[in-house]
Amino acid sequence: MTRAKSGTRRLRRRPEQPAAGATTSAGVLGLRDSVPDHPAQDWSGIEVGATVHVIPPAGLPYLGRVDAKTPDSGIAWVVSLEGSGRQMHGKRDGVRLHSVPRTPW
16 A cells, blocks of 8 residues: 655745836836837738848848748738748838839749
8 A cells, every 4th residue: 555645735936926016127027118119110011922131120031932821911921031930020110121122034
């Protein structure tokens, strides 16, 4: 017959909660402020399937194809033509998308 362990389970400490109405660096009660981090670029003129030059706020720019976007053009998914995969970009994240003109042939 196996004996059951005796003793109590250890209680885990909860992280400290901010006081009611307190503000943090992320906004009121940890919610993000309504002010965008970067000014938004208008992506409504960029069509799905268009080739774009993607310029992130940090990192290296790359060439890609718009795979999909939301109806309000707030988010775009771009597939890299350089082989680094598919990335989701929000227009308020500071990413710039510039259309690349199509070749006439």
